[in-house]
Amino acid sequence: MYFRSRISGTWSGWLQLSNGSLPPATTSTLGAVIVGAGLNVTSSGLLSTQIQSVNGKTDQYLVLTANDVGAIPSDQIDKPGGVAGLSAIPNGSSNPTDNYVYGRIKNTKLPLGAVYIVGNFDANANHVSQYAGLNTIDTNTALLASGMQTIDTGYNATNPFYQTVPANGSAYLVTVAGTTALDGITSWAVGDLAVAFGNSWIKIAGANSVTPWRGFNTVVNLNTSQTLTASALNCAIQWFGSTGTLTTPTAANLAGAPLGTTLWFYNQPGDAVGSLTVAVQAVDKLYVNNSSIPVASVTMPPGGSAYLVLRGANGSGYEWDVFGGSVMGPVATVPVDMVGGSPGTLAASQVVLQFPITRTTSLPAALAGSAGYAGTPAGAATQFTISKIVGGSTTTNLGTINWAAGARQPTFTFSSAQTLNATDVLIVTAAASADANLANATFTLRGTASAA
Incomplete structure (x- = not known):
């Protein structure tokens, strides 16, 4: 191994050391070094790093802060004025819903009272909408017991991925009333909110909510x-x-x-x-x-x-x-009673009711609500004819009042509801062949008339 030294700016000649005669250098011992990755050495033996500056810092001791490298200081995570940490996937977990359930802000770090209204809820069909700006109910979705939901966990309307996941903190506005059963709640009105709280759903009453007021219960x-x-x-x-x-x-x-x-x-x-x-x-x-x-x-x-x-x-x-x-x-309308009859026995074809109409009057089918009574019942079945006169001359039969042999109360035949107009006349006539026994027969025809 060759080396030389420099004293007062003057280099000495190259000297050779035998192998193993120079120990490896340490932080406290002079010795040999091997040039590794990230270092440069010149032909004159000058050793330098390849990194000359970091974020504008060029001094010989590059002391970097978290800001220099875009990192978040650990003492600012989950602290006031810092940032909220995201929940981690538990070690060893491989649940398909892990990416939806975890990687979220912890509940304890959310703003007080925070609830996210995801979309609308059809409580009749049990489907929801969930895409921002779209109120279309998605028939692939559902709210489930124990605070669960089946939704598109990717929130991608063009390529949805449906999973059943916890709904904690999610809220849906009821737009169609219904009886979907969610954790003991079976009645949903338009305007209610379905809110997942922990492991169950709760209802916040909306447009149909009730509160005490002015002495009334609600x-x-x-x-x-x-x-x-x-x-x-x-x-x-x-x-x-x-x-x-x-x-x-x-x-x-x-x-x-x-x-x-x-x-x-x-x-x-x-x-x-x-x-x-x-x-x-x-x-x-x-x-x-x-x-x-x-x-x-x-x-x-x-x-x-x-x-x-x-x-x-x-x-x-x-x-x-x-x-x-x-x-x-x-x-709009008021009831009208048209009363007819005659004391004693009746003559053939005797008029027992003649009722001029002064405002629009309606008679119901089967003359519902009408009644009659005979002081002496008929010896044989007999009928009164109900008709109307229009324009002073045109007569139309409408139905009959039927007295059975021995019966004091009649039945009515009236196939459909009829409307009588002002200037019409309602006429009831006894049978063409009078019954010798029927006497003191009276009746009331029940209808409605316009209030004006």
């Missing part, structure tokens, strides 16, 4: 036509939709409801709000301002209100009083 906000349930009783019901109809609860939902049970309706004002009609069940009766004449429904314009107060049961239905004041809209 406030119910509605914008779609529907039949109310028992949960609406003694509630303030606010309407904020376009024109629609709310129908009182069915008899099953009213079972056990005490007299005085109340429904209060308020149609909120606004350009987008339409009129609200409150209707009763077909077997129920609605009395306006405590009158004796029932109606089928009442209507309120935006800003209008009405109270319904339960009178009690009436046969298979219920009776309600409605109080609305001047803001309550007009009633």
Whole structure:
């Protein structure tokens, strides 16, 4: 091995050392070195590094910081003012969903109250939407029990990859009401939020939520036509939709409801709000301002209100009083009873009812709701003919009232509903061959007439 030294700028001649006579150099011992990767040595023996500067630093001692190499200092991870660390895949795990489940910010480092609304939820079909800007429900998706979901874990609408994964922290807005069962919840209304919390789903009530208000049990906000349930009783019901109809609860939902049970309706004002009609069940009766004449429904314009107060049961239905004041809209129709008959026995073809019509009047098929009674029953079957006269001269037969032999109450034959217009005349005549026994026969034909 050859070497030379330099003293005061003057190099000595080359000297030769025998093999093994110069020990390897250490940090404290002069010795021989071998030029390795990353070092240069010139023909004159000058040894230097190939790296001359790092991030602008050129001094002989290159002391680098994390910023010099774009690294995050360890003391800034998961610390205030620093960065949040991502969860790691557990050692040895090879679950196909690892890349979706891990590599996420820890829950404890999320902003307080953070919930991510992924998309919409069709609670009838149990499918969701999940792509930003797209509200289309994806039929390959589903929400599952125990806070799970089947979704496109790649969030790539053109090349989806569906997996069943935890949904913790995900929320979906209900856009179609339904009964999808999720961790004990089976009723979803439009406007509700389905939120995965831990290992289960919870519901945050939305548009149909209820809260105490002005002495009523709750406030119910509605914008779609529907039949109310028992949960609406003694509630303030606010309407904020376009024109629609709310129908009182069915008899099953009213079972056990005490007299005085109340429904209060308020149609909120606004350009987008339409009129609200409150209707009763077909077997129920609605009395306006405590009158004796029932109606089928009442209507309120935006800003209008009405109270319904339960009178009690009436046969298979219920009776309600409605109080609305001047803001309550007009009633569309009112019942009309046309009463006919004659004391004593009847002559052949005797007119027993002649009823001029003053406003549009309707008679239902089978004359539902009509009734009759004979003080003395007929000795043989006999019929009264029901007809109408139009234009003062044109007669059309509409049906019959049928008295069976020995029967005090008749039946009615009326094949279809009929409409009578103003100036028409309803006529009922006894049989052309009078029954000698039938006497004191009376009847009431039940129909409806326009309120105006």
